[in-house]
Amino acid sequence: MSIASSEKKPLRRPALTMVLLAWLVLVALEYFWIPLFRVAELFAWFAIMVAWLWMIGWSTVAALTYLSFRAYGRCDAVLLLALGAGTVARTTHWETLYAEGQVWLHRDAFAELAADHGNGRPLTVPGWMRYLSIDGQVRPQRDVLYLPVFEDWRAESGRGIAYIPGSDGRGTTVHTASGDLGSATYDLGGGWWWVE
Numbered sequence: 001m002s003i004a005s006s007e008k009k010p011l012r013r014p015a016l017t018m019v020l021l022a023w024l025v026l027v028a029l030e031y032f033w034i035p036l037f038r039v040a041e042l043f044a045w046f047a048i049m050v051a052w053l054w055m056i057g058w059s060t061v062a063a064l065t066y067l068s069f070r071a072y073g074r075c076d077a078v079l080l081l082a083l084g085a086g087t088v089a090r091t092t093h094w095e096t097l098y099a100e101g102q103v104w105l106h107r108d109a110f111a112e113l114a115a116d117h118g119n120g121r122p123l124t125v126p127g128w129m130r131y132l133s134i135d136g137q138v139r140p141q142r143d144v145l146y147l148p149v150f151e152d153w154r155a156e157s158g159r160g161i162a163y164i165p166g167s168d169g170r171g172t173t174v175h176t177a178s179g180d181l182g183s184a185t186y187d188l189g190g191g192w193w194w195v196e
Contacts, residue, residue, distance in 0.1 A: 015062040019078075022055035023085065030094045031101075034149060035131040055086070096186050096194045099149065099161050102132055103188040110192055113138060114163045117145045132161075144174055146195070151177045158182065159196040169193045 029036065029044075029051050036044035059082035066075035103110055109126050116123050123138055123145075130136035132149060139146045145163035152158065158177030162169070162184060169184040174195045176182035184193035 015058060015065050018058040019055070019062050019082075022051065022058050026051040026055050026089060030089060030092070031098055033094055034098050038131050055082075093186075095149070095159070096188075099132070099194055100186075100188045103161070103190060103192050107190055110163070111190060114145060114165070114191060117163065118165065141175055144172065146174050146176070148176065156180060159194075161188065162193050162195045163191050164193050165191055 026048075029048050033044060033048070036047065059078065063075050063078045063082070066072075066078060106126070106128070109129075113123060113125070117138075117140055123140070125133070125136055125138055127136075129138075129147070132147065134148045134151055139148065143165055147161040148158055149160040150158060156177065157180040159182065160174075160176060162172075162174045164172045164174075164184055169187070169191070170193075172184045172193070173181050174183070176195060182195040184195050186194040188194055
């Protein structure tokens with residue numbers, strides 16, 4: 001092993017480690033966007049922006065490191081992986097993915113809410129739901145039970161989770177905000193749907 005090749009390896013590893021760390025932080029922040037947004041809206045926006053810049057910066061550093069050592073194949077691989085992963089991260093519907101995870105993790109609590117609504121009993125909302133809902137409440141609407149997750153400025157439009165009894169709730173109209181009607185677009189399981 002030559003001196004030149006032994007000097008190359010230590011320079012590449014920190015860049016790749018930082019790229020992987022940046023991706024992990026970015027994915028975690030994107031996935032937990034809803035609770036972060038509930039706790040501190042400006043911090044959530046800032047953290048996501050910094051994570052994207054961190055990921056782009058270190059992916060560029062890793063690619064340039066390989067380029068400086070004339071490892072063109074590895075440079076191309078880093079660039080293609082970064083572009084592919086960036087496209088997937090940017091096009092993934094993280095809000096729906098998080099909502100689906102919450103419905104799956106707390107399926108008993110969601111089933112209990114649906115059963116209480118169906119039987120006309122008072123709705124008891126668990127404390128953890130305040131990180132999922134705007135006001136920690138669910139809103140009954142005829143046969144539908146609606147959990148508002150987002151309302152845009154002045155409540156002109158909204159998105160959330162709705163319990164829609166029946167076999168297929170796709171296209172069911174839900175009053176999502178004072179100025180908006182949404183429809184069920186994605187089945188979260190157990191009769192719960194993502195509405196936008």
